Structure formats: C-alpha cells, structure tokens
Amino acid sequence: MIATIAFGALIVSAVIQVIYLLRRERRIDPFSHYILLAAAVLLLAVTIDRSIRIRFVAVTNTFESLVFFSAAISLVLFVYRLRSKGKAIPYINFGGTVVAIALLAIASSPIAPREVVPPIPALQSYWLVLHVTLSFIGESFFVVAFICAIYYLASRNEERRKSLDRLTYSTIAVGYPIFTAGALIFGAVWAQTAWGTYWSWDPKETWALITWLIYTAYLHTRFVKKFRGKVSAVLAIVGFAFTMFTFFGVNYLLAGLHSYA
Amino acid sequence: MVALYKFFRSIRLAVVLILVIAVLSIVSTLIPQGKDAAFYFHSYGAFRARVILTLDFDDFFRSLLFLIPVGLFFINLSVCTVDRLANQERRKARRRHGPDLIHVGLLLLIIGAMFSVFGRIESLVYMGAGDEIQLQGQYLIRLLNYEYEQYEDGRPKDWISTVEVHRNGELLFASFPIEVNKPLRIGGIRIYQTSFAREDRAFLRDRDGISRPISNGQGFEMEGAVVIFRGIEGHSAVFERWEQHSRTAVYRAAVGERIGEYTVAELGSRDVSGLKAVKDPGFIPVVIALIVVAAGLTLTFIQKGRDRDI
Numbered sequence: 001m002i003a004t005i006a007f008g009a010l011i012v013s014a015v016i017q018v019i020y021l022l023r024r025e026r027r028i029d030p031f032s033h034y035i036l037l038a039a040a041v042l043l044l045a046v047t048i049d050r051s052i053r054i055r056f057v058a059v060t061n062t063f064e065s066l067v068f069f070s071a072a073i074s075l076v077l078f079v080y081r082l083r084s085k086g087k088a089i090p091y092i093n094f095g096g097t098v099v100a101i102a103l104l105a106i107a108s109s110p111i112a113p114r115e116v117v118p119p120i121p122a123l124q125s126y127w128l129v130l131h132v133t134l135s136f137i138g139e140s141f142f143v144v145a146f147i148c149a150i151y152y153l154a155s156r157n158e159e160r161r162k163s164l165d166r167l168t169y170s171t172i173a174v175g176y177p178i179f180t181a182g183a184l185i186f187g188a189v190w191a192q193t194a195w196g197t198y199w200s201w202d203p204k205e206t207w208a209l210i211t212w213l214i215y216t217a218y219l220h221t222r223f224v225k226k227f228r229g230k231v232s233a234v235l236a237i238v239g240f241a242f243t244m245f246t247f248f249g250v251n252y253l254l255a256g257l258h259s260y261a
Numbered sequence: 262m263v264a265l266y267k268f269f270r271s272i273r274l275a276v277v278l279i280l281v282i283a284v285l286s287i288v289s290t291l292i293p294q295g296k297d298a299a300f301y302f303h304s305y306g307a308f309r310a311r312v313i314l315t316l317d318f319d320d321f322f323r324s325l326l327f328l329i330p331v332g333l334f335f336i337n338l339s340v341c342t343v344d345r346l347a348n349q350e351r352r353k354a355r356r357r358h359g360p361d362l363i364h365v366g367l368l369l370l371i372i373g374a375m376f377s378v379f380g381r382i383e384s385l386v387y388m389g390a391g392d393e394i395q396l397q398g399q400y401l402i403r404l405l406n407y408e409y410e411q412y413e414d415g416r417p418k419d420w421i422s423t424v425e426v427h428r429n430g431e432l433l434f435a436s437f438p439i440e441v442n443k444p445l446r447i448g449g450i451r452i453y454q455t456s457f458a459r460e461d462r463a464f465l466r467d468r469d470g471i472s473r474p475i476s477n478g479q480g481f482e483m484e485g486a487v488v489i490f491r492g493i494e495g496h497s498a499v500f501e502r503w504e505q506h507s508r509t510a511v512y513r514a515a516v517g518e519r520i521g522e523y524t525v526a527e528l529g530s531r532d533v534s535g536l537k538a539v540k541d542p543g544f545i546p547v548v549i550a551l552i553v554v555a556a557g558l559t560l561t562f563i564q565k566g567r568d569r570d571i
Contacts, residue, residue, distance in 0.1 A: 117412070117414070117416065118412060118418070120416060120417055120418075121417055121418065121419050121420060121440070121441035121442070121454075122441055122442070124419075124441070124442060125442040127442075173565060174562075176558075177558035177559070177561065177562050180554070180558055181555060181558065185551045185554065185555055188547070188551065189548075189551070192544065193442050193443075193444065194441060194442050194453075195453065195455070196383065196444065196451055196453040196455070196537050196539040196541075197381075197383075197539070197541075198377075198544065198547055199374070199377075201289075201294065201322050203290045206286055206289065206290050207290060209286065210283045210286050210287055213279050213280075213282060213283040213286075214280075214283060216279055217276050217279040217280055217283070220272050220275055220276050220279070221276055223272045224272055224273050224276060226273075227273070227276060250290075254290055254291075
C-alpha cells in the first residue's frame with residue numbers, strides 16, 4: 001500500500017515536471033522535488049516496515065531491491081535539484097523520475113514477488129546489506145549521469161554541453177567510489193564469508209566487473225583529449241545499460257549464484 | 262626502452278585495454294564455463310565448438326586470451342603508477358595520492374588473485390554426526406551435531422554443524438557451531454557450511470563378523486575390480502562394478518544377502534552436512550589490496566570535494 005502511494009507520488013511529480021517543461025516561460029517548477037522527497041521517504045518506510053517484519057534489513061529480493069533503488073534515485077534527484085540551478089536540471093530530474101517510476105513498475109510486476117519472507121541462510125549477512133545498499137546508492141548517481149549523457153548527445157548548444165559533460169563527470173565521480181565499495185569490495189567480502197571464495201566468475205560478478213570497467217574507462221577518458229566529450233558520454237550511457245543488465249538481464253538470461261537477487 | 266616506457270605510460274592504452282578486457286568478459290558470460298567438450302559440440306556445432314575450445318573460451322578466465330590483456334594492463338598500470346608518483350614528487354602543491362593508492366591497490370589485487378588462482382586448495386566433505394576428518398595432519402575435526410532449521414513455510418533458515426576441534430591431540434574447541442556466513446578458522450584454513458544431503462549407508466559385515474558402513478560413492482575391491490555403493494532402491498543396496506574406467510555390472514543385495522566377501526548387515530540413511538575446507542594464500546593479499554583501494558577511493562573523494570572538482 002505504502003509502495004503504491006509512493007508510486008503515485010512519483011507519477012504526480014513527473015506530471016508536474018512535464019507541465020513546467022512544456023510552459024513557454026521555462027520556469028523551474030518549485031515543488032516537484034519535494035514530492036520526490038516524499039516518495040523517497042515512503043519507499044524507505046516500506047523498507048523499514050519489511051525489515052521489522054523479517055527481522056533483517058529488507059534488501060534480500062528483487063522487490064525490496066527495486067524499492068530501495070527507487071528511493072535512492074529519488075533522494076539523489078532531490079539533492080541535485082537543491083544543489084544545482086542549471087537549465088538542464090529540470091530535464092535531468094524528469095529523466096531520473098521516469099527511471100524511478102519504471103523500476104517501481106517492474107517491482108509491481110509478477111517478476112518481482114512481493115511476499116514478505118525472511119532471507120535464506122546465505123543472505124543473512126550484514127556484508128550483503130552493505131553490498132546491496134552501497135551498490136544501489138552508487139548506481140543512483142549513474143542514473144543521473146546516464147540522463148546527462150543522453151541530453152549531452154542530443155544537445156547542440158556548446159555551453160549546455162559543457163555543463164552537461166561536467167555534471168555527467170561529477171555524478172560518476174561520486175557514484176564510482178560508492179559503487180566500487182558496494183558492488184566489488186563488500187561483494188567480495190560477503191562471497192568469501194558465505195562461499196569461501198571472494199571471486200568465482202559467476203555471471204553477475206563478471207557483469208558487475210564489466211560495468212565497473214566501463215566506468216573506470218569513462219573516468220580515464222577525461223585525461224585523453226580525443227576521448228573527451230562524445231566517447232565519454234557514450235561510455236556513461238553504456239555503463240548505465242550494463243548496470244541495468246547486471247541487475248535484470250543476468251537474473252533472467254544467465255544463471256549463477258545470484259539467481260535469488 | 263624509452264619508447265617502450267612511453268608506450269606503457271599511455272592512458273589511452275589503459276582505456277583500450279580496459280575496454281578489451283570488458284568486451285572479452287562479456288563474450289565469456291555468454292558461453293557456459295567449465296563444461297565437457299561434448300557439451301560445446303552438442304550446443305554450438307562442430308565449427309563453433311572448435312573455436313571455443315581452441316581459444317579456451319570454456320575456461321576463459323584462465324586462458325591466454327584473458328591473461329595476456331590482464332598482463333599488459335598490469336604492466337601499463339605499474340608504469341602509470343610509477344610515472345604518476347614521480348610526477349607527484351616533482352610537484353609542490355596539489356598532490357593527489359588518492360588515485361595512486363587505488364592503482365597500487367589494484368596491482369596488489371592482481372598479484373593476490375594470482376596467488377589464489379595457483380595456490381588455492383578446497384575440498385568438500387560430507388559428514389554425519391560422529392564422523393571425523395583430519396586436516397593438514399595436525400587438526401582433527403569431529404562433527405558432534407548437525408541441525409537443519411526451517412521457516413514455517415519450509416524454506417531453509419539455517420544449517421548448523423557443531424564440531425569439536427583437536428590440534429595435535431589437544432582440544433582446541435569443545436563445541437564450535439559452523440553456520441552459513443560464520444566459518445570456522447583454524448590456522449590458515451577456513452571451514453564453511455555449504456550444503457547438506459541425505460546419504461544412504463550400507464553396513465557390510467566381513468567374514469570375521471566385523472561390520473563397517475559405506476556411503477554413496479564409497480566402495481571396495483572385489484576380484485580385481487572396484488565395487489561402488491550407489492544407494493538404496495526399495496529394500497536393496499545397489500552396487501556398480503567398475504573395471505578399467507568401465508561399468509561392467511550392477512548388483513542388488515538386500516539385508517542378509519552377500520556381495521563379494523561381505524554380507525549386507527543393515528541398510529539406512531542419515532542427514533549429512535556438507536563442509537568445505539578452503540586454504541587460499543591469496544585471500545590476505547586481496548583483503549589488504551581492497552583496503553588500499555578503499556583508502557584511495559576515500560582520499561580521492563575527499564580531495565576532489567575539497568577542490569570542488571565534483
């Protein structure tokens with residue numbers, strides 16, 4: 001029920017954003033980001049409620065992961081809306097809101113069962129909690145980078161492209177260390193504790209590494225003049241596509257140790 | 262030499278190598294790893310199977326196709342790290358050691374991973390209550406009790422193997438519960454709770470009247486062949502006779518019937534705990550490497566924040 005209200009709040013926020021984006025005077029809407037904040041709070045309330053019921057941090061199945069991921073994206077969008085006043089922000093906020101809505105829509109679909117069930121033994125680890133939460137927080141910044149990169153490639157205004165390139169870089173620069181800590185470092189520690197091997201080339205692990213390599217390549221393209229701009233933007237888009245494939249595609253197309261997540 | 266140094270100092274080379282490793286890794290995830298050759302011929306046809314097997318795509322992460330780009334990346338990263346550090350030393354202000362730490366951490370990680378690849382040993386044993394195993398000649402582990410807890414809906418809640426550990430005859434742990442995510446550490450070995458099974462056992466009595474149990478997969482010699490116990494079907498124990506890698510006969514014997522020089526005295530089954538013993542010389546270097554990488558990421562983040570670069 002609370003998740004449904006949060007979903008409604010995200011839709012309302014997106015509608016308000018669209019109305020303001022279509023208005024001629026191009027004013028930034030003054031309150032849709034507060035609705036995003038409210039949606040984030042509601043989604044975190046869902047996580048807390050389920051955590052109390054299963055007596056563990058509720059990030060152990062696809063539904064719970066999607067709820068947490070949407071909450072993290074909404075919060076990151078809210079913070080960027082408060083911090084940045086650029087003309088691109090309404091578009092980025094709208095794009096990010098659409099991603100959060102899409103993730104929650106998937107959460108409400110049959111591929112993400114909503115039953116409140118306590119975790120199986122392998123998932124009863126606080127290393128797992130750090131692994132999952134930090135991965136999704138890092139990926140929330142990648143969502144913003146993804147929207148910025150698309151906008152960059154679509155934009156013809158050189159000044160705007162500069163500021164979008166800058167924003168793409170800064171969001172990846174923030175998300176990358178968080179993602180590295182969550183997906184790779186805590187993931188490896190958890191795997192070692194649960195299975196006795198910190199790395200087993202499981203398809204999900206390999207795809208997380210591939211995603212990390214793409215963002216690593218992105219950060220290094222900043223130092224090569226020829227790669228800056230378009231190549232960087234394409235890598236930011238590919239990185240996000242791979243993030244989504246690591247989360248969904250691997251689960252449904254490639255079998256492995258992470259088949260419950 | 263200078264040209265080689267300049268070649269490996271290149272960030273462009275780093276980007277290209279990172280992307281090459283990423284693309285090759287993608288291909289590897291599309292091909293099931295570690296299967297028999299017959300699987301690839303059956304699944305992909307003769308030509309593609311030959312390509313997969315020739316390029317070692319069936320064991321990609323140990324293949325030259327993967328190890329060569331990783332080796333080149335290791336050299337590239339080493340040279341870049343040394344070059345960066347030398348440049349930093351020449352600078353008086355705005356030194357940023359965060360990326361240096363990350364690079365050093367990654368080099369350590371690759372070294373640690375190599376220790377794991379070539380030095381890691383693991384062994385899976387199934388033990389029932391009362392069974393013992395010897396580890397490294399000095400440790401003796403006895404399974405005291407094995408519990409399987411379930412939630413009300415029947416899903417597994419926990420597997421707990423309570424063990425007693427002796428070192429060179431001295432009691433080390435009187436009762437240690439090994440659970441999933443809570444391994445036992447003794448010396449350089451870790452013992453993990455990994456699985457459980459229901460195991461059939463046949464008690465075989467020899468001519469002297471001494472009875473000993475054998476479990477699924479265990480066997481004994483008979484007339485120059487090996488006879489392996491495969492489990493219980495109905496009221497009979499099923500045995501397979503193997504000669505020179507070929508199964509030559511299947512025997513069934515109920516309680517009181519003979520199999521070779523033995524008589525089947527009793528048949529039964531029991532719960533057994535699957536425990537995995539792991540010795541990995543690469544784990545500690547990898548942990549140190551991860552700590553260095555984490556420190557580098559934190560430092561980079563703080564420095565960039567201070568410089569208002571992000």
